[in-house]
Amino acid sequence: MKITPNIVDKHGLKENEYKKIISLLGKEPNLLELGIFSAMWNEHCSYKSSKKYLKTLPTNNNKVIQGPGENAGIVDIEDDDALVFKIESHNHPSFIEPYQGAATGVGGILRDIFTMGARPIATLNSIHFGSHKNYKTKGLLNGVVSGIGGYGNCIGIPNIGGEVKFDSTYNENILVNAMAVGLVKKNKIFFSKAKGINKPVIYVGSKTGRDGIHGASMASAEFDENSDKKKPTVQVGDPYTEKLLLEACMELMKDDSIISIQDMGAAGLTSSSVEMASKGSLGIQINLNKIPCREDNMTPYEMMLSESQERMLLVLNSGKEKDAEKIFDKWGLDFSIIGKTTNTKNLVLNFNNEEVANLPLSALSTDAPIYDRKWKKSSIPKKITQQKNLKKFKIIDSLKIILASPNNSNKSWVWEQYDSTVMGDTVQKPGGDSGVIRIHNKNKGVAITIDSSAHYCLANPLTGAKQVVCESWRNLISVGSNPIAITNCLNFGNPEKEKVMGQFVETIDGITQACNYLDYPVISGNVSFYNETKNKSISPTPAIGGVGLIKNLDLMMTKNFKKKGSYIMVIGKTLGHLHQSEFFKEVLQITDGPPPEVNLFNEKNNGLTVKTLIDKKILNSVHDISSGGILVALTEMCIGGKVGAKLKIPVENISLHEYLFGEDQSRYLIEISEKNKDEVKKILEKNSVYFEIIGKTQKDHLELNKEFNISIEELKKINSNWFKDYFSESEKI
Amino acid sequence: MISSVIVFPGSNCDRDVAVALKKFKIKNQMVWHNETSLPKSDLVVLPGGFSYGDYLRTGSIASKSRIIADVKAHAKKGGLILGICNGFQILIETGLLPGVLLRNKKLRFLSKNVFLKVINFNNKFCSNYKNKSIIKLPIAHNEGNYFANNEILKKLEDDNLIAFKYCDEKGKIDENSNPNGSSKNIAGILNFKKNILGMMPHPERLIDPVLSGEDGSMLFNSLNKIK
Numbered sequence: 001m002k003i004t005p006n007i008v009d010k011h012g013l014k015e016n017e018y019k020k021i022i023s024l025l026g027k028e029p030n031l032l033e034l035g036i037f038s039a040m041w042n043e044h045c046s047y048k049s050s051k052k053y054l055k056t057l058p059t060n061n062n063k064v065i066q067g068p069g070e071n072a073g074i075v076d077i078e079d080d081d082a083l084v085f086k087i088e089s090h091n092h093p094s095f096i097e098p099y100q101g102a103a104t105g106v107g108g109i110l111r112d113i114f115t116m117g118a119r120p121i122a123t124l125n126s127i128h129f130g131s132h133k134n135y136k137t138k139g140l141l142n143g144v145v146s147g148i149g150g151y152g153n154c155i156g157i158p159n160i161g162g163e164v165k166f167d168s169t170y171n172e173n174i175l176v177n178a179m180a181v182g183l184v185k186k187n188k189i190f191f192s193k194a195k196g197i198n199k200p201v202i203y204v205g206s207k208t209g210r211d212g213i214h215g216a217s218m219a220s221a222e223f224d225e226n227s228d229k230k231k232p233t234v235q236v237g238d239p240y241t242e243k244l245l246l247e248a249c250m251e252l253m254k255d256d257s258i259i260s261i262q263d264m265g266a267a268g269l270t271s272s273s274v275e276m277a278s279k280g281s282l283g284i285q286i287n288l289n290k291i292p293c294r295e296d297n298m299t300p301y302e303m304m305l306s307e308s309q310e311r312m313l314l315v316l317n318s319g320k321e322k323d324a325e326k327i328f329d330k331w332g333l334d335f336s337i338i339g340k341t342t343n344t345k346n347l348v349l350n351f352n353n354e355e356v357a358n359l360p361l362s363a364l365s366t367d368a369p370i371y372d373r374k375w376k377k378s379s380i381p382k383k384i385t386q387q388k389n390l391k392k393f394k395i396i397d398s399l400k401i402i403l404a405s406p407n408n409s410n411k412s413w414v415w416e417q418y419d420s421t422v423m424g425d426t427v428q429k430p431g432g433d434s435g436v437i438r439i440h441n442k443n444k445g446v447a448i449t450i451d452s453s454a455h456y457c458l459a460n461p462l463t464g465a466k467q468v469v470c471e472s473w474r475n476l477i478s479v480g481s482n483p484i485a486i487t488n489c490l491n492f493g494n495p496e497k498e499k500v501m502g503q504f505v506e507t508i509d510g511i512t513q514a515c516n517y518l519d520y521p522v523i524s525g526n527v528s529f530y531n532e533t534k535n536k537s538i539s540p541t542p543a544i545g546g547v548g549l550i551k552n553l554d555l556m557m558t559k560n561f562k563k564k565g566s567y568i569m570v571i572g573k574t575l576g577h578l579h580q581s582e583f584f585k586e587v588l589q590i591t592d593g594p595p596p597e598v599n600l601f602n603e604k605n606n607g608l609t610v611k612t613l614i615d616k617k618i619l620n621s622v623h624d625i626s627s628g629g630i631l632v633a634l635t636e637m638c639i640g641g642k643v644g645a646k647l648k649i650p651v652e653n654i655s656l657h658e659y660l661f662g663e664d665q666s667r668y669l670i671e672i673s674e675k676n677k678d679e680v681k682k683i684l685e686k687n688s689v690y691f692e693i694i695g696k697t698q699k700d701h702l703e704l705n706k707e708f709n710i711s712i713e714e715l716k717k718i719n720s721n722w723f724k725d726y727f728s729e730s731e732k733i
Numbered sequence: 734m735i736s737s738v739i740v741f742p743g744s745n746c747d748r749d750v751a752v753a754l755k756k757f758k759i760k761n762q763m764v765w766h767n768e769t770s771l772p773k774s775d776l777v778v779l780p781g782g783f784s785y786g787d788y789l790r791t792g793s794i795a796s797k798s799r800i801i802a803d804v805k806a807h808a809k810k811g812g813l814i815l816g817i818c819n820g821f822q823i824l825i826e827t828g829l830l831p832g833v834l835l836r837n838k839k840l841r842f843l844s845k846n847v848f849l850k851v852i853n854f855n856n857k858f859c860s861n862y863k864n865k866s867i868i869k870l871p872i873a874h875n876e877g878n879y880f881a882n883n884e885i886l887k888k889l890e891d892d893n894l895i896a897f898k899y900c901d902e903k904g905k906i907d908e909n910s911n912p913n914g915s916s917k918n919i920a921g922i923l924n925f926k927k928n929i930l931g932m933m934p935h936p937e938r939l940i941d942p943v944l945s946g947e948d949g950s951m952l953f954n955s956l957n958k959i960k
Contacts, residue, residue: 146841146842149842150842153783153842153844153873153875154743154745154783154786154787155745156745156746156782156783238786239783239786240742240743240783240785240786240787240788241786243742243743243745243783244742244743331742332742412845415844416841416842416843416844416845417841417842417843417844418842418844419842419844419873420844420873421844421871421873421935421938421944422745422746422749422781422873422938423748423749424749424752424753424937424938424940424944425944426944427943427944427945438943438944443943553943
């Protein structure tokens, strides 16, 4: 078949990129070869627009065992244990087909973890939907949540939360970011780099079907009015097979049969075989007649580009094939020797005794295009709206509006659809500052959180990105953990537009500054561009997955108030920054102005001091102050602990509204028993940490002078009805 | 006391229940579903999970597994069988317990802690609940809505074969404390000889104070008392 410009275009390749292919090969590619290039050179697989900037992220410290570049990153958590984790996007498929898109997103990230020899111990998600008033939102929300649950529940990995957000910026481009964490012994880690010539290349798992062909290319383009037609590019997941694949791989990994292993994720057999061979500076030869196919008459093109799920590629030590086959046979999975490693440094494909493709691996990987795209700096946001006349908005009414809004309401409706307690090690379930999972058979635990603040990032990408990293760090401190490292999922619009590219560049800068300062490196991640429909791009949305270690679970902290009569203290200075706050957004419908500034010195100093107090066992509860400000954070502590509070606010230069709803950063709320008050103060003063006592806990009512006095039961009700009302589910069944 | 946990393809609470059995000093072995004979056991546990992916109908394919013939023989001899969640669904499909488990009334998967009232503690599984009749355990299922005709329900009540009912914190059993729509708020039932217990909640998940409760411990402690 003659390759026409039209065919090149349909493969998502630009004219100059096609010219580069011809010059690299010294000939025109055939259709199969063109398909392979399109799978490897698309944005999703090649990171061609982002690579230049991703290289600048801090990716190392003395805890990091593996940084970016493998299936997932790995950190040391002492006693020979290591944690493997990564976050990945499945935005485009989830918009086209929410259930399968979200389900296979979970499946894909889990395979990234167990490919490295780690048993997955937790999953989390960051999911963003359009305005709740958009007619598509309800169906998408329902589909995504049941897809995440349907896959994760079946495999039996606890889902310990994450975030669910709504904003009209996602009306035509929802975000589904899935994160998984696994546990592995430091000396039992597996990598994707192939070693040795003439080693058998093995295909295991599900059969290959025609689903997901060109999935990665689809995820590297904008949507238009015909996006519905892209449904066949979405993969169909089977969590049951994934569970069998997990157990079979774990069984095979007990000895030293495996030289290297790579899951078939985006771009399926193509990217897995190319990555394994090129990382090992080898060649690879595959006989496509050996591929287990689900359908008849599949062509080499379809086999190489299918994104059928639950498949793995292995390179085994010679002579281990029989024993390995027995294991996969026991679990009822396909096992096929499809080729071997070679010294040619080429990818060679045979079908029906003919060579159907022969490509130098370097052309597909190291020689893939890298772009230095034009970008422009975001303009400094101005405060158009002045903060006056706030008095006409009653504090209690404002609080009620915020608590009842979709973004701030309790998310149990979502979390209860995810199994959060399977594996018997879940110490903190969804709803706290971080989820906490105990390391099996030990008294230590891992704290995990996912965060994003897209409206801050839209107003100022640099400050917003710093803030998200800091919020993640703060959430880990709040449960008593030592933050270790992050994984990031960078969701943006079309990078070919200078404005979007600028948002990306500044976001990377913000993440870099905060991660460097906090010694909180980025060890894995994913970039999702082209979240854009009909020229409208989403707000820049970096989602940060943070992981921390709790060395002794007896020192773990929670946010719920524990008893009445304790002092309530705000750690950190309250300046009353209301622009971009929930109060401005939800109550006043004001969306202009800058996000709150981030002072990295205060962030670190306040956080480390709070951690010291937690370790000394002189705090009863800790909660980070984030969206909604002091009053929302305090209400959450009351509801969680079924304990009230009597407030006495030390307002001096700012108004009560600014004090209670301002979203200044680096702050925490802590609960202290009378007997510990002096010691806490002493330590805070010694560390030059700003603090203020704002009242005491009391029985079942929240009250503030003459402003209001309301029962915790009522606040809880206001906070917990939104989802039930949205899906018209009354209290009774 | 020797137990066997049957592992089906797709079981995912097999390890959890094995950990619990070991913690309470019950000598346990894992038995692959494709075995033809059951090793010597006093107790057989059918664990939670998604055996065979829950395809066709929850528990139905597992109920035709090779090991099941021996599990039935074990039941007939009066041997103890505990089915948790998917294990309960399998027990129903094998016919060892009556009724059916439908999809939850709201047609959603439900994962949360619930309160249970121990209705019958005169059996080998629940004897330790004598002094604590309202307990808290997690549920995590999509098909836990117990249904049976009036004749069966009457028989379950007359013969005192209901082990657990969903209730609220204070023990009140009504529509509001029923998470999944089960008839009579049923969360677990026994067979007539009381050697078989099927239950939707997961006792193996709450056996440690660090996990926010240990009401599951008493069930395993009841079992390990048996000589």
